[in-house]
Amino acid sequence: MKKLLIFMISIQIGLILNAQVLENLTIGLESNTVWYNDDGETGPFFDTSNNDGDKHLRSNNYLKIDYNFLQNFTASVQIESYEPFALLNYSKSYEGTNLGTYSLNYRDSKLNITAGHFYSQFGSGLILRNWEDRQLGINNALQGGKIVYEPADFISLTALYGKQRVGFKTSEGEVFGFNSELDAAALLDFRDSSLDIGLSYVGRKEDTPFVNPTFDELTNLFSGRVDFYQNNFYSNAEYILKGEDAIKQGGQLSNRFITGGNAILFNTGYSKSGLGIDATFRRLENMSFFSERNAAGNVFNESSINYIPGLTKQHDYLLTNIFVYQAQSIVNLDTSQSGEIGGQLDLFYKIKKETLIGGKYGTKIALNASYWSGLKGDYIQDNPDAGTLPSYDVDLFAFGNKYFSDFSIEIRKKWTPNWRSIFYFVNQSYNKKIVEGSGQMITSNIGVIESTHKLGNRKSVRFEIQKLNSDSKKHDWTGGTIEYNLNSKFSIYVNDIYNNGSDSDTEKTHFFNIGGSYTKGATRLGLNYGRQRAGLLCVGGVCRFVAEATGLTANLSMSF
Amino acid sequence: MKKIIILIALTFSSGLLFSQNLPNINLKGLDGKTVNIKKISKSKNIKIFAFWATWCVPCINELDAISEVYEDWQDETNVELIAISTDDSRTKKRIRPLVNGKDWSYDILLDDNQDLKRALNITVLPHLLIVKNGKILYRKTSYIPGSEDEIYEIIQKYTN
Numbered sequence: 172m173k174k175l176l177i178f179m180i181s182i183q184i185g186l187i188l189n190a191q192v193l194e195n196l197t198i199g200l201e202s203n204t205v206w207y208n209d210d211g212e213t214g215p216f217f218d219t220s221n222n223d224g225d226k227h228l229r230s231n232n233y234l235k236i237d238y239n240f241l242q243n244f245t246a247s248v249q250i251e252s253y254e255p256f257a258l259l260n261y262s263k264s265y266e267g268t269n270l271g272t273y274s275l276n277y278r279d280s281k282l283n284i285t286a287g288h289f290y291s292q293f294g295s296g297l298i299l300r301n302w303e304d305r306q307l308g309i310n311n312a313l314q315g316g317k318i319v320y321e322p323a324d325f326i327s328l329t330a331l332y333g334k335q336r337v338g339f340k341t342s343e344g345e346v347f348g349f350n351s352e353l354d355a356a357a358l359l360d361f362r363d364s365s366l367d368i369g370l371s372y373v374g375r376k377e378d379t380p381f382v383n384p385t386f387d388e389l390t391n392l393f394s395g396r397v398d399f400y401q402n403n404f405y406s407n408a409e410y411i412l413k414g415e416d417a418i419k420q421g422g423q424l425s426n427r428f429i430t431g432g433n434a435i436l437f438n439t440g441y442s443k444s445g446l447g448i449d450a451t452f453r454r455l456e457n458m459s460f461f462s463e464r465n466a467a468g469n470v471f472n473e474s475s476i477n478y479i480p481g482l483t484k485q486h487d488y489l490l491t492n493i494f495v496y497q498a499q500s501i502v503n504l505d506t507s508q509s510g511e512i513g514g515q516l517d518l519f520y521k522i523k524k525e526t527l528i529g530g531k532y533g534t535k536i537a538l539n540a541s542y543w544s545g546l547k548g549d550y551i552q553d554n555p556d557a558g559t560l561p562s563y564d565v566d567l568f569a570f571g572n573k574y575f576s577d578f579s580i581e582i583r584k585k586w587t588p589n590w591r592s593i594f595y596f597v598n599q600s601y602n603k604k605i606v607e608g609s610g611q612m613i614t615s616n617i618g619v620i621e622s623t624h625k626l627g628n629r630k631s632v633r634f635e636i637q638k639l640n641s642d643s644k645k646h647d648w649t650g651g652t653i654e655y656n657l658n659s660k661f662s663i664y665v666n667d668i669y670n671n672g673s674d675s676d677t678e679k680t681h682f683f684n685i686g687g688s689y690t691k692g693a694t695r696l697g698l699n700y701g702r703q704r705a706g707l708l709c710v711g712g713v714c715r716f717v718a719e720a721t722g723l724t725a726n727l728s729m730s731f
Numbered sequence: 732m733k734k735i736i737i738l739i740a741l742t743f744s745s746g747l748l749f750s751q752n753l754p755n756i757n758l759k760g761l762d763g764k765t766v767n768i769k770k771i772s773k774s775k776n777i778k779i780f781a782f783w784a785t786w787c788v789p790c791i792n793e794l795d796a797i798s799e800v801y802e803d804w805q806d807e808t809n810v811e812l813i814a815i816s817t818d819d820s821r822t823k824k825r826i827r828p829l830v831n832g833k834d835w836s837y838d839i840l841l842d843d844n845q846d847l848k849r850a851l852n853i854t855v856l857p858h859l860l861i862v863k864n865g866k867i868l869y870r871k872t873s874y875i876p877g878s879e880d881e882i883y884e885i886i887q888k889y890t891n
Binding site for chain 2: 193201233294295365438444447482521535537662692695
């Protein structure tokens with residue numbers, strides 16, 4: 172605390188001394204505070220991960236300061252405070268107040284050098300991605316050094332080394348990376364098209380816990396990619412090869428189960444004014460990759476080196492987010508899992524103005540479909556008595572057990588200058604056993620109607636009504652939202668979802684929220700009271716399980 | 732704790748009096764060409780940097796709303812809106828079809844590992860910067876229907 176005070180005072184003095192400093196300073200503050208209360212319906216407050224039922228007030232705070240100086244330098248620090256404990260469902264490794272990340276960066280037209288913490292991404296991130304998501308409690312920045320060298324316009328080379336951030340500590344394992352990006356279109360002087368080629372290497376070195384390990388402490392991954400774009404057409408492909416490594420089975424690292432992995436990602440699309448089509452195919456086989464082998468499968472997504480998002484549409488409504496898919500990348504012989512295969516299709520279309528269906532203002536349509544299943548093949552359990560090692564043998568393009576499918580259509584319609592509506596329909600199948608560990612396949616149909624009315628004088632009102640029907644007796648949900656914007660600064664809302672089905676966790680309970688926000692410039696203050704449904708919280712295709720909780724939440728965010 | 736809050740408040744309030752420079756960061760456009768943020772911000776015409784994502788409904792509502800009046804804005808003030816997508820590789824593929832499908836005429840830049848978003852300390856989307864002569868004149872977060880009119884008033888104020 173004292174350190175923080177001294178730090179703040181020194182900044183303050185610095186600011187007063189030099190006004191010019193301010194022109195090169197950016198500051199971001201985010202504070203999320205919750206008072207968890209005992210809930211008459213769902214039970215008293217209890218934090219299972221800290222074994223605590225007393226500290227009802229929790230707060231996560233982030234202060235980030237970036238300062239540019241001497242033309243080419245940037246210094247950056249992020250101070251984080253989780254007091255007295257972090258909000259519910261965050262990893263225990265976020266505790267207390269401390270320096271989260273710090274870095275010093277030098278950048279000129281050819282060189283970009285960072286010492287300290289850095290965030291990096293190679294290709295789509297399937298081989299390496301460092302990122303921060305405060306809502307999910309993810310910050311897997313590397314602490315070490317990174318050099319990006321661009322000797323010419325068409326080539327970029329990156330070398331990096333670091334240990335990964337895990338809470339306020341760093342990982343046991345070390346990460347090495349090299350990346351090269353070649354802009355072949357510029358090199359070959361293509362006029363109207365672009366062609367990028369990328370090659371990467373990522374290595375993770377971690378001591379093995381075994382006396383006679385049957386695998387190397389260094390695990391190697393290689394990736395190659397091509398990205399092409401011409402006129403209205405584009406296409407890209409990526410292949411990743413993961414070298415042999417020990418697999419974690421039954422919660423333990425195995426010295427008997429050693430195998431490699433790979434990933435194929437292919438994406439293509441066509442778009443022109445008023446029309447867009449996009450298709451993605453992805454196959455993952457044993458692609459989970461962590462800076463510590465034992466972190467594989469951890470619920471907080473800590474220590475993950477690569478980024479494996481669920482490639483499904485990110486829906487925006489309460490009931491469309493009850494059954495959310497999480498990409499399956501781990502190996503589990505018990506459930507015959509070694510990865511996933513599937514794809515996603517998107518279509519965007521604008522029906523022109525002044526046509527029969529388009530109406531006076533035009534109509535916008537978005538279609539999305541995705542399908543994911545397991546890898547089909549033979550899964551052989553460990554049997555030391557019979558002399559068989561654990562293994563699996565899967566086909567390249569065969570679809571196994573269905574994990575998830577999703578079809579959605581969204582129609583956006585403007586009726587008058589002051590009235591617009593969105594119609595949304597989703598059909599989903601969700602393999603609860605695979606995604607959450609227990610349960611069965613649930614197929615649901617969800618309908619949403621949203622309508623926004625401008626009332627003049629910058630007042631507006633927005634309604635949502637939502638309905639979810641499923642083939643399971645457990646899930647029959649109804650939901651609604653009303654939002655009223657008093658002016659461009661104040662906004663209040665109330666929403667509620669209710670399950671009329673027999674699901675023991677959620678039945679006959681109103682998961683309601685009431686709140687408001689005040690926004691001025693880049694400052695936003697939100698207040699909310701409500702009951703949170705237990706389930707997967709997903710941001711950017713990565714999910715974290717959150718427990719049921721009721722409380723009063725205050726969110727403050729400021730940027731300068 | 733109180734002292735810290737006061738200090739933070741002071742720091743921020745003194746920050747309000749100055750306009751900031753933009754960071755020296757390169758982003759790629761949808762056409763594959765690299766753009767330097769500092770360079771493009773050094774224009775005497777106003778530029779709007781609108782941070783958005785394909786999954787952010789208020790962002791899309793805001794860009795849709797501006798898109799309907801964008802021609803008028805441009806005619807009167809020469810303003811240019813640059814829509815900076817913060818989509819990561821999961822949803823990045825959706826940018827091109829969405830932009831074309833919606834018939835937006837904005838330039839699109841890709842901040843797919845959020846380097847610029849982080850450098851500007853943006854935490855909430857949508858987030859909008861009004862920039863002129865290399866300086867940030869105004870920052871705004873969140874969107875409610877009709878707030879595009881307020882943005883336009885600010886643009887008009889800073890034009891000339």
